[in-house]
Amino acid sequence: MRQMIHDCQLFANRALPTLFLVSAGLLVSACTDNLITRFPPPDVALLQQAQQADPAITMADLDHGRKLYLTNCTACHSAEPIGRYSLSDWQVILPDMSAESKFNAKQGRDVSAYVLSYRRMLAQQSTR
Numbered sequence: 615m616r617q618m619i620h621d622c623q624l625f626a627n628r629a630l631p632t633l634f635l636v637s638a639g640l641l642v643s644a645c646t647d648n649l650i651t652r653f654p655p656p657d658v659a660l661l662q663q664a665q666q667a668d669p670a671i672t673m674a675d676l677d678h679g680r681k682l683y684l685t686n687c688t689a690c691h692s693a694e695p696i697g698r699y700s701l702s703d704w705q706v707i708l709p710d711m712s713a714e715s716k717f718n719a720k721q722g723r724d725v726s727a728y729v730l731s732y733r734r735m736l737a738q739q740s741t742r
């Protein structure tokens with residue numbers, strides 16, 4: 615019996631805080647999940663795609679491009695789903711909107727690298 619009470623106390627002391635943290639974590643990830651699935655952080659496949667167009671692009675550049683897309687590019691409107699426009703549309707939209715954002719050359723290059731390589735990946739996925 616003493617052992618059982620001891621086990622219960624152990625459960626309460628150790629497991630409950632863990633359960634609480636796990637459920638809080640789930641809640642947080644449920645809230646950010648949407649942006650992450652709609653605009654996933656760059657991975658190796660995206661980097662390879664970007665480097666086919668510009669070998670100088672790094673993972674940090676793509677990450678920077680994504681951050682600009684989700685922050686600066688949402689100053690006047692919400693983040694447009696990248697698949698909504700064709701590659702050739704984006705090639706017109708991006709210089710235009712980079713100017714709207716008053717981006718310098720590096721910012722413009724990084725946001726374009728993220729969006730264009732992401733768009734090329736979508737095009738490849740849909741023809742698989």
Ligand code: HEC
Nearest residue numbers: 683686687688689690691694699707708711712714715725
């Ligand atoms: C200063 C405000 C402003 C900022 C910053 C801005 N946009 Fe826009 N964006 C607009 C306006 C206004 C329109 C609609 C009129 C137009 O097409 O010019 C628009 C339209 C768009 C469209 C739809 C284009 C179309 O042909 O229908 C896309 C996509 C877009 N923006 C993406 C971006 C991206 C990517 C960035 C960041 C590089 C960005 N915007 C930053 C104001 C802004």
